[in-house]
Amino acid sequence: MSDMIGLMAAALTTLSFLPQALMVIRTGRTDGISLIMYAMFTTGVAGWLVYGILLGSLPMIVANSVTLLLASMILALKVRHSLQAKAQAATFSTSAPIAS
């Protein structure tokens, strides 16, 4: 009974996260995402997965594995974009005196 409710909850929250996650991964657009908030979210989902394993809860293990996989891909994209933006900003600030 409780596993049925857990699996229903897992299906609903995971499916509701899917379209937006897949769109971010497909388009590679991460500018609407906060790096700190997403790092917190991804670490939190990893924590829920470990907690689910410790409780032996199948719904928690399934839901958090899928979410962790997608969230990690999005976080990796976001980190890459943030580093690129930083590198670009550094190029601009060092080249500015030469250009002016």
Added chain:
Amino acid sequence: MSDMIGLMAAALTTLSFLPQALMVIRTGRTDGISLIMYAMFTTGVAGWLVYGILLGSLPMIVANSVTLLLASMILALKVRHSLQAKAQAATFSTSAPIAS
């Protein structure tokens, strides 16, 4: 030990959800939200809360209570806006022949 990990996970995922949720509630802007996806998410969180109560898991009860409260407020805003948009569309379509 497992409760410590669960509480850490609860704090991280709930805190990462807070800024965006509070911004939506404060500004009342829900146009970036899909009604169906948010209804699924809110129902799913309610399911996780019931599942957490059945398991007697404090971290799940705390995290999902806070998230359910915020998600319900956002869903209510979204439903209100969707109904207003529908009413406005109906007004336009019936008034159009009179205006032209």
